Each structure stands twice: as structure tokens, then as C-alpha cells.
Amino acid sequence: xxxxxxxxxxxPGQRLQRGVCRALRQADFVTVEELVPAPGLxxxxxxxxxxxxxxxVECKSGRADFQADRKWQGYLEWCDRFFWAVDAxxxxxxLPPGHGLILAxxxxxxxxxxxxxxxxxxxxxxxVVQSFARxxxxxxxxxxxxxxxxxxxx
Numbered sequence: 251x252x253x254x255x256x257x258x259x260x261x262p263g264q265r266l267q268r269g270v271c272r273a274l275r276q277a278d279f280v281t282v283e284e285l286v287p288a289p290g291l292x293x294x295x296x297x298x299x300x301x302x303x304x305x306x307v308e309c310k311s312g313r314a315d316f317q318a319d320r321k322w323q324g325y326l327e328w329c330d331r332f333f334w335a336v337d338a339x340x341x342x343x344x345l346p347p348g349h350g351l352i353l354a355x356x357x358x359x360x361x362x363x364x365x366x367x368x369x370x371x372x373x374x375x376x377x378v379v380q381s382f383a384r385x386x387x388x389x390x391x392x393x394x395x396x397x398x399x400x401x402x403x404x
Contacts, residue, residue: 272357
């Protein structure tokens with residue numbers, strides 16, 4: 251029986267994000283959704299591994315979603331590995347080769363292919379990990395104290 255407190259995210263991409271984050275947690279990665287590594291970029295999922303590795307996962311809910319994406323190549327310089335996450339009905343043959351591939355739904359995900367590693371430069375890694383930590387801490391703080399956003403003017 252499904253947990254009555256388990257509410258599904260409303261949008262297909264958000265459902266994929268949830269499944270990806272659940273699966274990555276099982277692989278000892280921690281994740282943050284909708285992280286902005288640089289102005290004009292917003293990654294669907296950024297994951298931080300147990301050895302400090304940084305992965306970005308771009309979730310695509312369908313052909314139109316993929317074809318409308320003009321920013322994904324800008325994400326490559328902000329991670330050690332880049333993955334596409336799609337559902338079972340996605341036409342994977344339209345995805346650019348040479349990156350990781352994750353099959354996901356709202357409840358779980360499976361890494362079908364791990365793309366090549368491209369190590370971040372130390373200064374970039376430090377900036378990414380600091381951004382990740384601040385973003386995660388802020389999310390937790392807002393969850394624990396929702397009135398904080400109003401008090402801070404945001």
C-alpha cells in the first residue's frame with residue numbers, strides 16, 4: 251500500500267527529479283534540485299558524491315522538453331559527470347551521445363550508462379561545493395522556519 255503522505259510532484263520533470271534523487275541517495279550521493287551554478291543556468295539535479303564528485307542530471311520529460319533546451323551544454327563545465335534522466339517512453343536516440351543516461355520515474359531510477367568523467371578544476375570545485383552547501387542549508391532553514399523568507403524580504 252502506498253504511503254498516504256507520499257504526494258507526487260505536479261510536473262513530469264519534477265517527478266523524474268524525485269526518482270533520480272531517491273536513486274542517487276541509495277548510491278550515497280546527496281542531491282539538490284533546481285540549483286543555479288551561474289547566472290542564466292539552473293540545473294535540475296546536482297549531486298555530490300561520497301568522494302566529492304559532482305554530477306549534474308538534466309531531466310527531460312519528452313521530445314519537446316529536450317528540443318526546447320538551449321542551455322544544457324553550459325552545465326558541462328560545472329560537473330565531473332553529466333547525465334540525462336528520462337522516462338521509459340522517451341526516445342533516447344535523440345539525446346546527444348557521450349553522456350550518462352538514467353531511466354527514471356517518480357519513485358526510483360536506474361543508471362543505464364555512465365558518461366565519461368571530466369574533472370572540475372580545484373577552484374571551480376570549491377565554488378560548486380560551497381554553492382551546493384549554501385543552497386542546501388538555505389532550503390533546510392526555510393523548511394524549518396517558513397516565516398524566514400518573509401523576514402528576509404524574499
